Amino acid sequence: MSQDPTARHVTATAPGKVNLSLRVGPPGLDGYHPVATVYLAVSLRETVTAIVRPDARITVAPSQRQVSLVDTADVPWDERNLAHRAAVHLRETLGLEADTHGVDLEVAKQVPVAGGMGGGSADAAAALLACAALWETGLTRSQLAEIAAPLGADVPFAVMGGAAVGLGTGADLTPVAARRPVHLVLVPADAGLSTPVVFRTLDELRRDGVLTDAAGAPEVNQDVLRALTAADPLDLATAMDNDLQTPAVALFPDLSDMLDLGLDEGALGGMVSGSGPTLLFVTHTEQDALRLATAIQERTGVDALPVRGPVPGSHVL
Secondary structure: OOOOOOOOEEEEEEEEEEEEEEEEOOOOOOOOOOEEEEEEEEEEEEEEEEEEEOOOOEEEEEOOOOOOOOOOOOOOOOOOOHHHHHHHHHHHHHOOOHHHOEEEEEEEOOOOOOOOOOHHHHHHHHHHHHHHHHOOOOOOHHHHHHHHHHHOOOHHHHHHEOEEEEEEOOOEEEEOOOOOOEEEEEEOOOOOOOHHHHHHHHHHHHHOOOOOOOOOOOOOOHHHHHHHHHOOHHHHHHHOEEOOHHHHHHHOOHHHHHHHHHHHOOOOEEEEOOOOOOEEEEEOOHHHHHHHHHHHHHHHOOOOEEEEEOOEOOEEO
């Protein structure tokens, strides 16, 4: 990594997300599952600093400017990293000359790793914005969201933030007017779950008749949209659904006990977030979220994170 303190750099941030509804259709010929999801960007953010290099290399490493709040031991700090892939993708998409568009990327993480909250996607979104600004591309947020789509279904939403319906792979976004905050408690697990494995388990459970088979493209959960726009936490907690919850619990049975515990401690509702294993609990107020997080931590010793959403998407700091 470049250590020149005079190096020109840009720092950008992007949010993690939860899925307040996630409905999954059968896989297509390309192996991808169509989804209908309701995204909510939450107040755990990834931060990426892009630093000019005098050559064509692109590197990625933990930040030396800001401490990560989560364990990054399982994060690949090489070309597999989504922030690294985002920088390469942006440079190639725009046809920028490699020799004058090298960059060192420093990443500080708040979003649990492999927790179904889109932390890697937020890294990619922040890296796209930081590099776009550093390289003076003049791209708008909407243009960056379009460029982001090949990097993964959740990356365009991390660019845009707020609340949105996601269709297709999840990258076809329609904003949702949710202007009042939703208060949640997130409970990460000690270990992650592989998203492809969770989807494969869903297919197996449907094939074996344990879950009802899906036919065609799934429909958006309108009850969740109404509750979100009306800022009604009880209706939201009642309406939430996630087709990946049963396979996630099958792979990680302890999630069931933690869901019960959160409800026992006063959560309005609880659910696996995305492909898991992070759990989300809905509360009435910020104070209720703080109380619930404290109660879960005291009873289990597991970190519980009070958060709110919607929050803005990627932006330069």
